Amino acid sequence: MRIIVLINQILDPSGMTVNRRAQQVFVNRREYILNPADLSAVEAALQVRDAAGGDVTIVGLGPERVVESIRQALSMGADQGLAIIDESGAAADPAVRARLLAAAVRKAGPFDLVLTGDRVLDSDGGQIGPRVAELLDLPQLISVETVACQENRAEAIRSTETGYQRVEAPLPVLATLPPDANRPRFGTAQRIVNVYRDQSAVKCLSPADLDPTGEASSPQTRSGGRGYPTPREPGTRLEGTVEEITGRLVTALGLGA
Amino acid sequence: MDFALNEEQVMFQSMFRDFAQQEIAPHARETDEHEALPEGLLEKAAEQELLGAALPEKFDGAELDWVSICLLMAELGRACLSTAAVIASHANLAALTILDAGTDEHRRSYLPSMASGEVIGAFALTEPQAGSDWNAIQTSATLQGDGYILQGVKSWVVNGSIAGLYIVFARAPGGITAFLLPAGVPGLHIGYRERTMGLRGCQIHALYLKGCRVPEADRLGAEGEGLAIAARALPRYQIAIAAAALGVSEAALQEGKQFAVERKQFGVAIATKQAIGNYFADSIVEIETLRHLVLHSAWKMDEGTISPSDLAIVKLHSARVARTVANRMVQVHGGYGFSNEYSVSRIYRDVRALDVMGGTDQLQQATLARNYFQGALVD
Ligand SMILES: Cc1cc2nc3c(=O)[nH]c(=O)nc-3n(C[C@H](O)[C@H](O)[C@H](O)COP(=O)(O)OP(=O)(O)OC[C@H]3O[C@@H](n4cnc5c(N)ncnc54)[C@H](O)[C@@H]3O)c2cc1C
Numbered sequence: 001m002r003i004i005v006l007i008n009q010i011l012d013p014s015g016m017t018v019n020r021r022a023q024q025v026f027v028n029r030r031e032y033i034l035n036p037a038d039l040s041a042v043e044a045a046l047q048v049r050d051a052a053g054g055d056v057t058i059v060g061l062g063p064e065r066v067v068e069s070i071r072q073a074l075s076m077g078a079d080q081g082l083a084i085i086d087e088s089g090a091a092a093d094p095a096v097r098a099r100l101l102a103a104a105v106r107k108a109g110p111f112d113l114v115l116t117g118d119r120v121l122d123s124d125g126g127q128i129g130p131r132v133a134e135l136l137d138l139p140q141l142i143s144v145e146t147v148a149c150q151e152n153r154a155e156a157i158r159s160t161e162t163g164y165q166r167v168e169a170p171l172p173v174l175a176t177l178p179p180d181a182n183r184p185r186f187g188t189a190q191r192i193v194n195v196y197r198d199q200s201a202v203k204c205l206s207p208a209d210l211d212p213t214g215e216a217s218s219p220q221t222r223s224g225g226r227g228y229p230t231p232r233e234p235g236t237r238l239e240g241t242v243e244e245i246t247g248r249l250v251t252a253l254g255l256g257a
Numbered sequence: 258m259d260f261a262l263n264e265e266q267v268m269f270q271s272m273f274r275d276f277a278q279q280e281i282a283p284h285a286r287e288t289d290e291h292e293a294l295p296e297g298l299l300e301k302a303a304e305q306e307l308l309g310a311a312l313p314e315k316f317d318g319a320e321l322d323w324v325s326i327c328l329l330m331a332e333l334g335r336a337c338l339s340t341a342a343v344i345a346s347h348a349n350l351a352a353l354t355i356l357d358a359g360t361d362e363h364r365r366s367y368l369p370s371m372a373s374g375e376v377i378g379a380f381a382l383t384e385p386q387a388g389s390d391w392n393a394i395q396t397s398a399t400l401q402g403d404g405y406i407l408q409g410v411k412s413w414v415v416n417g418s419i420a421g422l423y424i425v426f427a428r429a430p431g432g433i434t435a436f437l438l439p440a441g442v443p444g445l446h447i448g449y450r451e452r453t454m455g456l457r458g459c460q461i462h463a464l465y466l467k468g469c470r471v472p473e474a475d476r477l478g479a480e481g482e483g484l485a486i487a488a489r490a491l492p493r494y495q496i497a498i499a500a501a502a503l504g505v506s507e508a509a510l511q512e513g514k515q516f517a518v519e520r521k522q523f524g525v526a527i528a529t530k531q532a533i534g535n536y537f538a539d540s541i542v543e544i545e546t547l548r549h550l551v552l553h554s555a556w557k558m559d560e561g562t563i564s565p566s567d568l569a570i571v572k573l574h575s576a577r578v579a580r581t582v583a584n585r586m587v588q589v590h591g592g593y594g595f596s597n598e599y600s601v602s603r604i605y606r607d608v609r610a611l612d613v614m615g616g617t618d619q620l621q622q623a624t625l626a627r628n629y630f631q632g633a634l635v636d
Pocket residue numbers: 346380381382383387388389390412413414415456461610613614615616617618619620623
């Protein structure tokens with residue numbers, strides 16, 4: 001079983017204070033963490049590997065510091081890392097990001113399973129998994145709590161508003177996980193030592209290595225600025241028995257006879 | 258000169274913090290109330306290789322440097338000082354003393370199981386009549402056949418009731434000597450538990466040695482080498498305790514901050530009151546100086562250049578900072594600081610031990626003054 005996990009690195013929200021009145025985010029501590037949903041994906045990958053054998057490759061895309069997040073995944077037990085170092089910030093565009101990651105997955109060689117988080121905590125975006133799946137022409141299992149692989153099929157459980165759904169697809173497949181899907185293991189002291197001892201544990205590439213023409217890196221998203229929703233008046237609370245509330249609601253909506 | 262942690266140390270720190278905040282901190286209150294660490298906690302710490310962090314790899318340790326060990330102890334102290342004290346007594350006092358003074362046979366037979374948490378260690382030096390004055394210990398070790406018979410009472414033994422292995426100091430014909438006693442050896446009895454005001458998760462017991470037979474092979478070091486072994490053990494414990502003091506000071510400050518921001522009196526958050534702000538300002542300065550002092554001392558441990566005075570400084574200062582900051586943060590909480598509903602009251606009780614364990618403040622002062630005036634007073 002060859003598993004690839006796509007990870008992203010974000011600014012640690014515990015180092016920030018959101019001040020609503022000032023409509024500003026104060027960054028007290030500039031530290032970066034592995035995106036929580038991607039951390040779930042790493043844990044899920046390790047569980048699949050521990051059950052079925054094989055190896056786990058971590059692919060990260062971002063500035064040089066993304067290597068630290070890859071190392072964190074290695075300290076948890078992943079087998080190797082591939083970093084695509086992009087200092088330009090071009091990969092902030094989800095279309096560019098997905099194209100580069102898809103190219104990296106192809107470059108990483110044959111695979112059975114691609115896992116990633118179903119959302120990224122900072123922007124709350126959730127495009128990467130589906131986009132990469134489309135680019136690689138893979139079936140996609142989105143926001144699943146667990147993944148298990150059996151005889152060329154991936155089985156997953158997805159939680160819905162009404163219960164659980166069991167979904168499955170033939171391998172190779174891409175699945176995304178929410179941040180609370182599992183309890184990611186911690187790295188161990190010895191593995192951390194080894195990750196730093198083995199300088200070749202993380203291979204580094206540049207976007208140009210994956211996209212020589214630069215075509216994939218041309219942005220598709222344009223920022224139109226930043227704004228806050230205009231404050232709204234609080235609504236009216238209807239009280240009383242169900243009949244009374246229904247009557248008042250009908251009147252309020254102007255539906256009364 | 259470089260004051261930055263290296264990448265590896267940064268990753269250790271974040272693993273230590275994640276582990277301590279997720280697995281230890283949520284249980285700090287029950288640890289205090291139930292007067293024991295939660296079931297399975299030490300096993301989890303062992304899985305992260307935190308119990309053998311400083312041991313060499315060949316004994317299943319992680320062979321971390323002192324700076325990393327201090328980062329670990331600071332995170333443990335921040336999460337729960339009882340847990341930090343249990344682990345420091347096991348790892349820094351007991352295991353590292355076996356590494357230091359044991360034979361290869363001792364190391365091979367005990368250290369891997371101490372790293373895995375299968376065997377918890379304890380260090381039994383203090384006696385009812387011998388605290389600061391180690392030389393006053395009365396427990397005797399008389400020669401009999403190819404071994405010794407130990408007779409006496411030990412007190413204040415952290416991990417007393419959970420340990421699988423005790424390092425016991427006793428007076429042999431050749432002077433004070435250290436011995437290794439596995440739990441359960443005939444004649445070794447776990448005595449009464451100290452009812453303590455803080456660090457209540459630590460199981461601190463007296464030990465009764467009633468004709469306890471120890472084979473010569475279980476003697477640690479030579480006869481008469483006991484005090485030298487204890488003197489070498491102490492720094493490894495003191496630096497760990499100082500780092501834990503740093504962590505718990507930060508935890509107290511954090512508790513205070515949260516309360517001061519949320520608590521409103523006279524229509525405003527009390528954090529906006531200058532008198533309260535000054536408590537924080539002074540505490541921030543003290544914690545920041547302590548952080549530098551702890552890391553610098555750890556670095557000196559790694560360099561092998563730490564002096565007795567250096568250790569006295571960091572030990573004394575760390576206990577004072579923790580006590581002072583915790584005291585201020587209790588005050589910030591007003592009446593709630595006196596309530597066990599708030600963590601700051603547990604922290605306040607816990608940190609009070611730091612002025613005593615690992616050598617009292619007065620002994621640190623005595624060491625500092627003696628070394629400072631060395632050679633200057635002639636009479
Ligand atoms: C939480 C905790 C955990 C501990 N864990 C262990 C353990 O695991 N193993 C172990 O063996 N021991 C342990 N101890 C015991 C600890 O090492 C002793 O408490 C400490 O050495 C002081 O001894 P004492 O309590 O007998 O006080 P004493 O030595 O009797 O001191 C009483 C007072 O006199 C002062 N004093 C003593 N001598 C001098 C001097 N020469 N000059 C000036 N002032 C002096 C002291 O500073 C103190 O204020 C622990 C203690 C505590 C509180």
